[in-house]
Amino acid sequence: MFSCRKITNKVTFILNTKNYSKRTAVEKVLRAYLKGNFSLIVKNFPINFPETPIGKETFQGAKKRAEEIFKFYNQENVAIGLESGLIKRFGILFEEAWCCIIFKKNYFLVIHQDSLYQKKLKKD
Numbered sequence: 001m002f003s004c005r006k007i008t009n010k011v012t013f014i015l016n017t018k019n020y021s022k023r024t025a026v027e028k029v030l031r032a033y034l035k036g037n038f039s040l041i042v043k044n045f046p047i048n049f050p051e052t053p054i055g056k057e058t059f060q061g062a063k064k065r066a067e068e069i070f071k072f073y074n075q076e077n078v079a080i081g082l083e084s085g086l087i088k089r090f091g092i093l094f095e096e097a098w099c100c101i102i103f104k105k106n107y108f109l110v111i112h113q114d115s116l117y118q119k120k121l122k123k124d
Contacts, residue, residue, distance in 0.1 A: 011038045012077040016069040018044040022082045041077075045069055053085030061085065062098035062110070070102045078103045 011034070015026050023042050030038050045068045053061050065081030073079070084097040100110050 009037075012073075013038055013040050013080055014069045014073050014077050015040060015042045015080045015082070016045050016047075016065040017042065017082060019082075026080060026082070041073075043069060043072075045072070049083075050085075053083060055085075055087055058083050058085030058087065058096050059098045059100075059110075062100040066100040066102045070105075075104060 013026070013030060015023060017023060023040075027040060030040060045065075047061065047064045047068055049061050049064065050057060061083035062081040065083060066079045067081070069081070070077075070079035079102040081100045081102075082097070084095060086093050087096045088094070098110065
């Protein structure tokens with residue numbers, strides 16, 4: 001299993017995005033856990049995907065982003081795909097974000113997070 005505590009060599013992470021906020025978030029997380037023992041390459045490989053994915057498209061987008069960038073780089077690197085979109089639960093729209101990480105052809109981590117999307121509620 002991939003563990004931050006066992007990393008002794010510098011690891012290269014490849015992030016597939018053009019979004020500055022996603023890049024900044026990934027850099028902060030890597031810095032916090034790896035204490036600078038990494039390099040981050042950010043590229044934007046188009047994936048022909050909806051601008052705002054809905055439902056399962058969001059997970060598929062994160063996976064596809066990681067897979068696309070993994071194809072073009074040394075397989076010793078760590079590929080990261082991030083995607084956010086919308087999902088409807090209980091009649092309310094939520095923003096949903098997924099992170100897919102591929103290392104040595106294995107999917108090591110898929111993270112899901114969601115938050116309430118703004119919706120105007122009726123007063124009683």
